Amino acid sequence: MRLDGVLFFPVTPFDPDGALAEPTLARHVSQGVAAGPGAVFAACGTGEFNALDLEEYTRVVSTAVTATAGRVPVFAGTGGPLPTARTLARAAAAEGADGLLVMPPYLVNGPISGLVRYVREVAAAGELPTVVYQRGTARFTPEAVATLAAEVPNIVGFKDGLGDFDLLQRIILTVRRTTTKPFTFFNGLPTAELTMPAYRGIGVNLYSSAVFAFAPEISLAFHKAVTGGDEGMVRRLLTGFYLPLVELRDLVPGYAVSLVKAGVRLRGLDVGGVRAPLVDPIEEHVRVLEGLIEVGLEIANT
Template sequence: MSIFKGSGVAIVTPMRDNGEVDYEGFAKLLEFQIAEGTDAIIVCGTTGESSTLTLEEHAEVIRYCVKTVAGRIPVVAGTGSNCTETAIHLSKEAQESGADGLLLVSPYYNKATQNGLYAHFKAVADSVKLPIILYNVPSRTGCNIAPETILRLCTDVENIVGVKEASGNIGQIAHLAAIGAGMEEGHSKVDIYSGNDDQIVPIMSLGGIGVISVLGNVAPAQTHEICQKYLDGDAKGSCRMQLEAMELCNALFSEVNPIPVKKALSLMGMIGGTLRRPLTEMEPANVQRLEKAMRGYGLL
């Protein structure tokens, strides 16, 4: 059974000016997401600056998120690492905290082989009972999870259920959908989520069941509706909303994520825009582009 369908927000981790996690601001964001109809919270992912959180902070942010959400929608915890033992440790911590599922990014920098990826993900999955979504984002990790490897993991390992596909390679995603289809009548063996906000509808048209979204941080109701319309059979309406969001989607990736989305939330008065180094403040020209896109989308 799928962990969720629809729009899962890859939520930011607010920081205070002194660099500490802003838990008060985080609670505000979580309540905003739930009130606006987001279908799931994905905490401590790329957008949550997980790579600069200490292990203690990482575990505490997940605990706080689970406690604050209090079962109202699923919480999926990002617990991936390029060290298998670290990923196992974080995954066990998330399970103990009450997370509903895990998101495991492919090991970065190591550039494992496909057999190495299989062994890594299986070892983490075998250490917990939670359902797991793999995260394929080769532009950040330098390592692509092949469709055959994803299908093999979803077939062999009971609690690996899907993938967040952020390769941007529609042909590869179509191949995954094709080889994963037909395992059960009317149900793919692999739950596919778009990992790119500009490809929600294209990926759902290939059998995807939703998105893990950056856009959802600032436009949760609209991102939910893009997915829900498609799930309800209104492909044209979903496509129209996807196209209306394109200028904002592009502006949110005019610099490396999560720099623009944190600036956007700051412009909306939701949180401060503080980032942890090595991320730095957004360039003025890109701030102007972002503001223009937000005004055009009705957010300012």
Template sequence: MTSPLPAPPLGRTLCAMVTPFTPSGALDLDGAQHLATHLVTNGCDGLVLSGTTGESPTTTDAEKSDLVRAVREAVGDRAKVIAGIGTPDTRHTTELAREAGKAGADGLLVVSPYYSRPPQEAIEAHFREIADAGDLPLMLYDIPARTGTRIEPETLLRLAEHPRIVALKDCSSDFLGAQKVLARTALAYYAGCDEHNLALYAVGGTGYVSTVANVIPAHLRTVLDAFDAGDTARAARLQQQATPLIEAIMSAGLPGTVTAKALMNALNLPAGPVRGPLQPADARRTGELLALHDDLIGHSA
């Protein structure tokens, strides 16, 4: 008899949640609570706050903590709450880790240090110092297109030995490297690019941390549910049905935050404006996104 898989440490179907703002650009905590409840009700078992999609470079430390508290209050124990705390400064990141724990986070999303482009030994030391500073589990975040540096597979193999480094959000597009680390560690691997959700899951990944889940949380969960039920053909079909919308949100020339918020506003979900330097999508792009969304929902019905 096959042994059951261990429970995912930070959930399986995670949304990289946008940070709702009011029309004036202030943090919208009521909107965040409404959105968090909607996402969990519709299939998300984890919410990642203040990541790339959450516009973390434009929110203050106090806003990040307030957001964790508000979402924790809204979802209770129905979903994991993971706080994005990554900065290019090890000391500042460690401070944010402590504050996230006080605010009620279940885990931490820690991006590799950006701008300074440290070598691998320094990246490893950065993550170890943060992991040693508290008792929350860490999800490392490898997104070299934004940070300028990889977390190389050999570095991940060493970091996986740390008891509080338990997961990775993978935006490296290195599918071979992901499989090498999966085969040699117990790290929970989460797809950070929606086009890889099913592919990574099929080779042993844990799930996803999805921007597109802000607008189609139930559909994306159904992809993994179908795979788990052994209906791999249906899982593939559902993933393929979502591909046009995934491409329009993530790979059509605008940041995913901009396109996700444009569509969410059109769907009357809490989102609000983006903060500068980002600029909102125009009416034409918003209309295209809405048409793709409605077409997907129509096929999924």
């Protein structure tokens, strides 16, 4: 399965009582797909995967698949304890997802052989095209990724959330040397646009875009500029929008998710707040975000 374009990571809406708001999710996904992403990644980091129980997760994936209506692929996040990850992978397949994103097994530090076994077992449970996410405790060696790519037919991609370019380049070269099957690498750092010029320097052109969830106009303008070689527009968007957004994001742990939700609310769709341990941004920061969106839209429309 070939991924291309901007990858859309929708938020998971909650109602005022904190329950999953499926109609709002359907609207959020439908509006996002209409804007033209390359794929939808539901119930992943931006979608508060960590905060959903099995029944909620199943409903999120089902709603995303229905709202997308086959227009682009839908990938679902899976991870956590191995039995849970396998259960979620099977649930995603049953609900019609097109692929899986294997999230890191946070706070568990095992040897690389154990991490490889974990990914193998999750991929086998879902029997779907699977992307491996390198982030946190999930740090892979070049040989480990090459082994997974060569020996597990449905492992089709690698999402990098570390930003270690030396390691990533060695992973890419080792995988390309080991197997000729199609295998996709993409930038999965928070606010990935900020680092895309560097990733493109080592041949990684695909990236996830949290900004697409609340300002697809800005996200698509950046994608057009960075893929079309419009360095002036890339610089204006990075300087005027993405850099101050990252500076705002870094003020509070978890803002990489809660600011996205706040952005969706600012654009007119009430998706509720985040679940603990995340916190919603304070009013002062919401006002800053609102101003940044205005600036970003102005730049995107020039």
